[in-house]
Amino acid sequence: MTHRLLALTAASLALCAALSTQAQGLKPLAAPNIRLQPTATLQADFIVAVVNSEPITNNEVRAEMQRLLQQLAQQRRAPPDSKLLAAQVLERLINDKAQLQLARESGVRVDDTAVDLAEQNIARQNQMEVAELRRRIVADGMVLSQFRDQLRDQLMLTRLRERDVEPRVRVSDLEVDQYLREQQQSATVDPASLEINLSQILVAVPDAATPVQIAALQTKAQRALDRARAGEDFVTLVREFSDATDSASRANGGQLGLRTADRYPPLFVEATQALSVGDVSAVVRSGAGFHVLKVLEKKNTGLPAMSVTQSRARHILLRVSPQLSEAAARTKLADFKKRIVAGQADFATLARDNSQDGSAAQGGDLGWANPGMFVPEFEEVMNRLTPSQVSDPLVSRFGVHLIQLMERRNTALSPREQRETVRAMLREKKLDETYATWSQDLRGRAYVEMREPPL
Structure with missing residues (x-):
């Protein structure tokens, strides 16, 4: 009964650090994990590892394995090989032990009031009074003091990680920009959903042009491209080089207008598909002549709006x-x-x-x-x-x-909200990576003596 009851507590342990009433007193807090050790299922115990002189016992490993196997059963997932699971659980317990030692040595403290608050919130989450929660814990063969000690340890680990890991994680505007740009470029684009606005310089080639004339016109187009890539104003270059007969286009700096890609010549789409806004294509040859294309806008309307x-x-x-x-x-x-x-x-x-x-x-x-x-x-x-x-x-x-x-x-979401959503996602990813590195470093500095393998 207790394991079913406390399967709900991971969410409710969000309690610890503060119970701020901002946002109408309903803002969620982060939730640590908790392990419970049903004494009735344990066997003769022995030490499997020592971390900086503190032991980890076989029964601790077995209790954690039992909790994980119950979770897998509830999720209808096949259990892993028992030896592999035991090794993974032991490694996690070693990491937790090393982190708890650091927390205590560096002054992280969790007082009885915080533990009481955690206990109260677990009871509330399960729609019962604290006295009823304690009665059920004891009735299932568990030690109440051990339950509270585990609460304290988990709160201490949470505070340590908040102090030592979270401040290291920053996501810059450049990282957000790069992610959005990569997503835009890597997306599979349907021409009917890609909208682009191009500006062009057209160096027209007459139907009866000789090879020498064609070569000269190509050189002219290349000269326009070189100056555009050197940073000269594209609108000015349009006026100087373009032979486009559309006066409106020339007046607008050669703009062809925002339209879906399937309404542009395939040559134009192919030449600009890998370009970002502001980039200029290589010289493109069509039946009309030589084109230099600049990407003014690019939108993938086929990507779902956030x-x-x-x-x-x-x-x-x-x-x-x-x-x-x-x-x-x-x-x-x-x-x-x-x-x-x-x-x-x-x-x-x-x-x-x-x-x-x-x-x-x-x-x-x-x-x-x-x-x-x-x-x-x-x-x-x-x-x-x-x-x-x-x-x-x-x-x-x-x-x-x-x-x-x-x-x-x-x-x-507004563009600003979308950026903040991306920022939060990138921060979570970096937080996981930073925590893994920090944990590995702490594990490497700990003295760990492996004894008998867990059974």
Whole structure:
């Protein structure tokens, strides 16, 4: 029972560092992992490794293996070879041990209040009181002090990584630009979805031109290209070199207009497909003569616009206190829901009169929210609602809520939001790489003595 119960706690351990009430008290926090060791399944123990004089036992490895195998079973995934899994688990425990030692030596501390807060949030996530959580842990043959020690260790590891790893990670504007440029260039382009705007210098070749005349005209086009690539103004070069008969085109600096690629000559598309905006093509020969092409705009409309599903919800929050128990708050909000559904009360009015949240003055309206803005326990319930539907009372780390979904919409991200989305993605990737390097370095500096292999 405990493993099923605490499978939910990874999300709820987000608790530790702070319980800020920004964004209506619903902003999520990062969640560490927790390992639990059911004593009933363990056998005679022995030391499998020593990390800077601290031992790791066979039972620690077996308990972690058991937890991972349960996760794989829940996900209906085949388990790996047991020896391989044991080796991987042992290596992870060695890394954790070395990091915990560094945390303690460098002054990272987690007091009892933080552990209490973690425990309270695990209980709330599982819709129970702390006393009930402790009773179930003990009933399943687990040691309560060990459970709290593991909470403390995980909180300490999280704080260490936040202190020593996260400040090392930076994503520059140039990195964002490069990623976007590479994605644009590497995408498979459908000519019907690629829009381009080209400017051209046309050096016309008469139908009866001799080879000598053709060579001279090609040299003229090459001279225009050389000057364009040297940085001279393309519009000026159009006026000097271009023989285009379209006066509007000449007046616009040779612009051919933004259009889909299938409306351009294939020669033009082929000559410019690898170019970025601002680049100039090599000289291109067509039936009309020699062309020098400059890319003014390029858009791949076939790439899906970056968009998110936004939700607009309102809520009533009742905070648990000595004067209002969690059970009483649930009962009160259940009564509110009954009255709202029956048309006997208005949600916004009840929120203004009763909600203990900054949104009360707006009738509980939380505004349009992107995914991830609220803590998981709140967002999961909100995401299951249909417009106008009212949830049952739910418990979060901030109290007891009643939610009504007002609207839902798909919204394209603005260019600035798209850049920030890319920046966040690149930062997560760099964070993983930085953590791996940092962890390997710390592992390499630790004294590790391997004893008996785990069984």
